[in-house]
Amino acid sequence: MLIGTASVEELAARAPVAQSLGGEPAACPQAEVLQVAYESASAHREAALPPALHPTDPPLVTWLFYRCATSPWGSFAMAQTRIECRSGLRLRAFLVSAVVDNAVAAEALQTRWGFATRPGEIALRRHYDSVRATVVADGATILDVVVADPDPLAPADVQYVANMNLAHTSRGLRLVQVEPGYQVHRVERGRPRVAAFDGAAWGDARVAPVHPVSASLAVADLTIPGVRFVCRPDVLAFEGTERVG
Amino acid sequence: MQFGLFFELSVPRPFTGDVERRVFQNALEQARLADELGFDSLWVVEHHFLEEYSHCSAPEIFLTACAMQTKRIRLGHGAVVCVPEMNHPVRVAERAAMLDVLSGGRLELGTARSSTWTELGGFAVDPDDTKKMWDEYVRVLPKMWTQERFAHDGFSFSMPERAILPKPLQKPHPPLWVTVTSPGTELDAADRGIGCLGVAAATYAEQERRTREYRRRIKLCDPVGAVNERVATLNFLYCHEDPKRAATTGLAMLGVFSLLNAHLLSTREAYPTRAYQSLGNLAPRPAADDGSPGDRRAVPEGITIGDPGEIVAAVKRWESMGVDSINCIVNAAEVLPQEEVLDSLCLFAREVIPAFRRGSTC
Numbered sequence: 099m100l101i102g103t104a105s106v107e108e109l110a111a112r113a114p115v116a117q118s119l120g121g122e123p124a125a126c127p128q129a130e131v132l133q134v135a136y137e138s139a140s141a142h143r144e145a146a147l148p149p150a151l152h153p154t155d156p157p158l159v160t161w162l163f164y165r166c167a168t169s170p171w172g173s174f175a176m177a178q179t180r181i182e183c184r185s186g187l188r189l190r191a192f193l194v195s196a197v198v199d200n201a202v203a204a205e206a207l208q209t210r211w212g213f214a215t216r217p218g219e220i221a222l223r224r225h226y227d228s229v230r231a232t233v234v235a236d237g238a239t240i241l242d243v244v245v246a247d248p249d250p251l252a253p254a255d256v257q258y259v260a261n262m263n264l265a266h267t268s269r270g271l272r273l274v275q276v277e278p279g280y281q282v283h284r285v286e287r288g289r290p291r292v293a294a295f296d297g298a299a300w301g302d303a304r305v306a307p308v309h310p311v312s313a314s315l316a317v318a319d320l321t322i323p324g325v326r327f328v329c330r331p332d333v334l335a336f337e338g339t340e341r342v343g
Numbered sequence: 344m345q346f347g348l349f350f351e352l353s354v355p356r357p358f359t360g361d362v363e364r365r366v367f368q369n370a371l372e373q374a375r376l377a378d379e380l381g382f383d384s385l386w387v388v389e390h391h392f393l394e395e396y397s398h399c400s401a402p403e404i405f406l407t408a409c410a411m412q413t414k415r416i417r418l419g420h421g422a423v424v425c426v427p428e429m430n431h432p433v434r435v436a437e438r439a440a441m442l443d444v445l446s447g448g449r450l451e452l453g454t455a456r457s458s459t460w461t462e463l464g465g466f467a468v469d470p471d472d473t474k475k476m477w478d479e480y481v482r483v484l485p486k487m488w489t490q491e492r493f494a495h496d497g498f499s500f501s502m503p504e505r506a507i508l509p510k511p512l513q514k515p516h517p518p519l520w521v522t523v524t525s526p527g528t529e530l531d532a533a534d535r536g537i538g539c540l541g542v543a544a545a546t547y548a549e550q551e552r553r554t555r556e557y558r559r560r561i562k563l564c565d566p567v568g569a570v571n572e573r574v575a576t577l578n579f580l581y582c583h584e585d586p587k588r589a590a591t592t593g594l595a596m597l598g599v600f601s602l603l604n605a606h607l608l609s610t611r612e613a614y615p616t617r618a619y620q621s622l623g624n625l626a627p628r629p630a631a632d633d634g635s636p637g638d639r640r641a642v643p644e645g646i647t648i649g650d651p652g653e654i655v656a657a658v659k660r661w662e663s664m665g666v667d668s669i670n671c672i673v674n675a676a677e678v679l680p681q682e683e684v685l686d687s688l689c690l691f692a693r694e695v696i697p698a699f700r701r702g703s704t705c
Contacts, residue, residue, distance in 0.1 A: 099356070099395065100395075137464070154608040155461055182612070188605075188638075254617075255615045255620075256615040335637050338637075
């Protein structure tokens with residue numbers, strides 16, 4: 099069984115503070131949701147995750163974009179870099195970090211759900227036969243991905259995996275399980291190609307996309323519910339899971 | 344009711360020394376003992392790249408070793424992956440026929456299409472196409488085995504007329520099966536007149552529904568070859584006189600298997616497609632499906648872990664709903680010492696199998 103070997107102390111140094119876990123769900127109707135999956139170099143598959151989590155084989159990095167015209171915080175966009183993993187028996191994704199283009203949304207996402215955010219610009223450009231997504235932070239392009247030839251799928255064909263966000267909570271350093279709900283109205287699948295990715299800028303230079311897998315672009319009613327579970331990052335989920343509220 | 348063993352050939356880390364050899368030798372010893380004890384069949388998976396979970400990438404070779412070391416037990420591919428990037432259909436037919444001849448006509452051929460991205464992605468298989476490929480395979484295999492010469496112009500392969508050799512010993516051909524992990528595949532089996540090889544833990548209610556639908560539908564089938572109307576299910580076996588010890592030991596094995604299974608990278612998780620509507624998990628679902636990462640797998644209904652009396656009761660329940668055979672995983676990543684596995688098989692053969700027929704001793 100593969101188990102993460104990342105230093106919890108090192109991860110803690112870049113974890114955000116999330117002292118207000120829970121609260122009312124955040125509803126974002128008719129959100130655009132772009133998910134891109136790439137196989138990642140396996141050399142650091144264990145080293146990229148804390149000991150509570152298990153890597154997949156092959157390791158998979160996913161970029162998850164939300165563009166929400168309507169939300170409790172107004173219009174905002176968020177781009178996440180995540181590593182697919184397992185928490186106990188559950189399919190999960192460990193958040194490396196996120197970029198958010200709205201300071202109010204970023205504050206809420208950090209304090210209530212443990213998202214490690216930084217400000218930046220996020221663009222989703224739709225062309226006839228492709229979609230281009232870019233993330234710019236501190237003046238540099240840290241992600242540039244093109245999704246070619248989007249083709250319709252049925253809403254039930256796409257699946258999203260819940261986050262594990264490492265954050266300093268009132269219970270201590272915890273992996274915060276964030277379980278967005280997606281009421282998908284329409285979805286397309288395309289072929290992704292990453293033109294630029296700066297792992298170091300996202301917080302982990304070892305994340306290295308090497309092989310394209312899939313990309314999906316959906317329109318969905320997105321709901322981010324209150325947090326139900328947190329996990330200690332240093333022990334397996336069977337021992338370290340705590341119910342919140 | 345018939346009883347079989349089901350081999351994943353899972354290998355514990357670290358992959359050093361002769362650990363793979365030890366796992367393979369232990370499985371062969373279990374196969375020899377099962378043959379002597381009166382088990383009816385043994386089944387061997389085909390998986391690729393699945394570290395720890397299954398190092399069984401060449402099942403036809405393992406089955407050949409089993410054939411040479413056993414006398415009567417039937418030998419099952421559980422199952423051959425029917426996509427040309429992994430197995431050209433001619434090679435499937437040739438290898439199966441050769442094994443059938445060498446084993447004296449003991450082959451059962453399960454078919455499948457793989458459910459993990461690890462495997463499909465590794466061979467650059469388009470997940471959208473695997474169901475079509477599988478369908479084409481099960482329709483041509485009986486023709487390859489029974490026609491003197493075979494030609495084909497199809498979706499996943501085409502070929503000019505050739506004699507595909509050898510021909511299987513069993514006439515008209517070895518029984519065909521399809522692995523069933525998600526609801527609905529039992530209908531695919533029934534429509535084609537092939538066996539329903541359950542490889543995922545199912546509840547009593549789900550299995551009863553699945554079996555009823557299969558029996559009803561196969562009456563109307565358009566058979567791809569000789570009809571094989573049988574329903575097999577997957578289970579986990581650990582038998583001990585002390586029910587507490589049986590539960591402790593057997594459920595430890597189940598837990599290891601469930602964890603390894605849950606950590607596989609399913610196609611559905613990586614690649615959105617209508618061709619994979621479920622994750623394809625073999626292990627039972629968590630006890631409480633509320634999303635807690637702390638949940639462990641539930642103990643499945645009708646599990647064949649317990650003392651002989653408990654197991655007989657469970658098997659009778661499966662039998663009552665029309666299940667023809669139960670194939671059992673008997674170890675996972677060598678978590679059980681080999682002696683305990685062999686003792687469990689002996690006790691099962693002595694106390695459980697006779698409840699369903701005569702003639703087994705240990």
